[in-house]
Amino acid sequence: MDSTATAPARLKSLAARRLGLAVAAVAMGAAATLVAAPSASAVGTSACNAGGAIGNWKTTVGNLNLRNGPGTNYYSKGQLTKGTVINMKCTWLRKDGQDYWYYGQVRTGAHKGVWGWISWKYAAVA
Structure with missing residues (x-):
């Protein structure tokens, strides 16, 4: 061949x-x-665009995600238990006025000292 x-x-x-x-x-x-x-980048006070929600607040539900930005598209830094106290620094308000997120530092519980965002739906004045 x-x-x-x-x-x-x-x-x-x-x-x-x-x-x-x-x-x-x-x-x-x-x-x-x-x-x-990467997932959505971490956002601090630079995202704040509204007043209110300043001071100590507590979570009203358990297993609440502490997020790295104002929205469910941001990753969770951990879950907070019901009654966790957070010292809120500022608020993010969606343009249509239908959604608020609070930014602050966790004061009690397993995530004490961690900064993050929680939805207004699950917070009450402490």
Whole structure:
């Protein structure tokens, strides 16, 4: 059998394998980018746009997420128990006026000293 007759077939096969590897590498890179994409960045007082909710407040429910920004799209720093006291510094108000988030420092419980955001729906004056 003449090896020169099969050389073009081998070149095509090699080119196809290289193309397949390149496509796989690009796909894996895109997948890694998607997996590594960070969640919403932490937001402090820079997000505050409304007055009110200053001073000590307490949570009215248990398992309340202390978030790193004003909204459920921000990650939870941990869960607060019912009655946890938070010293609120400022408020974020959605433009349509239908949602408030309070920013402050936890004063009691397992997350004492941690700064974060809670929804107005689950807070009352302490």
